[in-house]
Amino acid sequence: MADIKLTVNGAVREGRCEPRKLLVDFLREDLGLTGTHVGCEHGICGACTVLVNGEAARSCLMLAVQADGATLTTVEGLMRDGKLHPLQEAFREHHGLQCGFCTPGMLLTALDLLRTNPGPTEDEVREGISAVLCRCTGYHGIVKAVRAAAAALAPRS
Amino acid sequence: MKPAKFEYHAPSTVDEAIALLVRYDGDAKLLAGGQSLVPLLNFRLARPAALIDLNRIGSLAYIRAHDGHVQLGAMTRQRAIEFSPLVGERLPLLREATRFVGHLPIRSRGTIGGSIAHADPSAEYPAVLTALDGEVIARGPKGERTVAPAALFETYLTTTLGADEILTEVRLPAMPAGAGWAFEEFARRHGDFAIVGVAAAVWRADDRVTARLATAGAGATPRRLRASEEIVERDGLGDAAIDAAARRASELVEPDSDIHASADYRRHLTAVFTERALKRARERMRG
Numbered sequence: 001m002a003d004i005k006l007t008v009n010g011a012v013r014e015g016r017c018e019p020r021k022l023l024v025d026f027l028r029e030d031l032g033l034t035g036t037h038v039g040c041e042h043g044i045c046g047a048c049t050v051l052v053n054g055e056a057a058r059s060c061l062m063l064a065v066q067a068d069g070a071t072l073t074t075v076e077g078l079m080r081d082g083k084l085h086p087l088q089e090a091f092r093e094h095h096g097l098q099c100g101f102c103t104p105g106m107l108l109t110a111l112d113l114l115r116t117n118p119g120p121t122e123d124e125v126r127e128g129i130s131a132v133l134c135r136c137t138g139y140h141g142i143v144k145a146v147r148a149a150a151a152a153l154a155p156r157s
Numbered sequence: 158m159k160p161a162k163f164e165y166h167a168p169s170t171v172d173e174a175i176a177l178l179v180r181y182d183g184d185a186k187l188l189a190g191g192q193s194l195v196p197l198l199n200f201r202l203a204r205p206a207a208l209i210d211l212n213r214i215g216s217l218a219y220i221r222a223h224d225g226h227v228q229l230g231a232m233t234r235q236r237a238i239e240f241s242p243l244v245g246e247r248l249p250l251l252r253e254a255t256r257f258v259g260h261l262p263i264r265s266r267g268t269i270g271g272s273i274a275h276a277d278p279s280a281e282y283p284a285v286l287t288a289l290d291g292e293v294i295a296r297g298p299k300g301e302r303t304v305a306p307a308a309l310f311e312t313y314l315t316t317t318l319g320a321d322e323i324l325t326e327v328r329l330p331a332m333p334a335g336a337g338w339a340f341e342e343f344a345r346r347h348g349d350f351a352i353v354g355v356a357a358a359v360w361r362a363d364d365r366v367t368a369r370l371a372t373a374g375a376g377a378t379p380r381r382l383r384a385s386e387e388i389v390e391r392d393g394l395g396d397a398a399i400d401a402a403a404r405r406a407s408e409l410v411e412p413d414s415d416i417h418a419s420a421d422y423r424r425h426l427t428a429v430f431t432e433r434a435l436k437r438a439r440e441r442m443r444g
Contacts, residue, residue, distance in 0.1 A: 002165065019165030019208075022199070041158040042196035046262065055236065055265040061195040062266070065165060066212060109262055116240070130347045131260030 009077025026064035035075040046132030049105035056112035075104035096145035098136035160198035189271030231270025247331040250338040279374035288356040288371035291329040297322035310378035336360035337442030353426035357434035375410035403432035
């Protein structure tokens with residue numbers, strides 16, 4: 001068994017698990033953070049994407065033990081003071097979700113995209129979110145939402 | 158879909174990692190970015206007795222210029238390569254190819270050493286390594302050796318690295334100033350594995366053209382297209398010479414048929430992308 005201590009959404013969390021436990025299962029089963037979804041479990045669907053030290057990564061392709069000492073953000077950590085994150089607000093406004101299964105992965109992938117490319121073109125948004133499969137929306141609403149969020153998040157000059 | 162049991166080790170030095178490889182005598186797997194290995198573990202297609210996690214070896218992640226080369230530590234993440242100013246300036250072909258490596262979250266974790274050691278023939282980095290005449294450094298209990306790509310890639314997912322060796326560094330010769338480059342590939346969806354990809358670089362010195370061409374996905378290993386390079390080096394970068402080089406390229410590769418594409422289609426794509434890559438590289442060439 002391995003002891004794991006990490007920071008998730010600003011809070012220090014600890015757990016103990018087998019080294020073979022995937023990070024996504026540790027988040028859901030050991031820490032009770034079920035906002036991160038388990039989809040394909042082999043790195044194709046992107047539903048389990050979280051931020052690891054600020055970078056989007058698939059939590060089904062990391063072992064929990066590898067996140068020891070890391071700082072994570074999951075979908076539960078996006079709201080501030082009871083208000084939706086501007087990216088979440090944009091998803092609501094622009095119909096960026098239907099069933100919501102892919103949404104946590106979409107949000108955290110889009111956050112990393114906007115961190116490294118604050119003003120993406122439509123093509124760049126489509127390339128960025130190609131990392132996550134959505135079977136409901138046809139992606140149009142998601143693309144609109146990410147571009148609207150980019151404008152909302154842009155530093156005002 | 159959970160990995161079978163394994164013993165887990167996270168050494169902090171390469172020497173410790175090599176000692177562990179020796180101890181497990183072929184029954185341990187090295188874990189780099191995990192973007193190919195962890196799916197295999199989840200499916201239980203791989204059931205090693207032990208995992209040796211290289212992610213705590215900080216000394217394996219670097220990008221630096223040295224003696225006309227760019228040296229990339231094996232654990233350098235693909236996202237770090239994507240945004241490296243040094244790579245952008247000296248190895249624009251590598252930077253362009255990086256945008257085709259998986260998806261954004263894959264590149265956050267995936268490493269250059271892992272991609273090359275995994276030796277998937279449809280992967281981009283092995284083709285760039287082959288096109289640019291790079292080499293890798295492998296370290297084992299008896300010391301270090303350098304391995305050229307032609308001696309490294311044996312067949313699908315198989316290299317000549319020993320069970321007690323670790324790929325520690327990738328060395329690529331800096332592209333000459335003014336070189337043109339292009340990476341072209343066809344995949345069903347952006348970020349999927351390439352059905353066929355072509356890496357190209359061209360430059361001119363003393364009125365002589367030098368060309369570099371290699372394929373991904375058109376056979377069991379990346380393939381250097383030397384005979385096509387010779388056509389444009391002899392006849393120049395006019396449309397007719399490029400067309401001849403592209404036709405020759407389709408004869409040089411030995412693709413297999415699989416569920417994704419027939420061998421004939423892969424030959425066809427090899428010619429199409431060789432032409433497109435050479436033409437785009439020509440447009441970017443200066444001097």
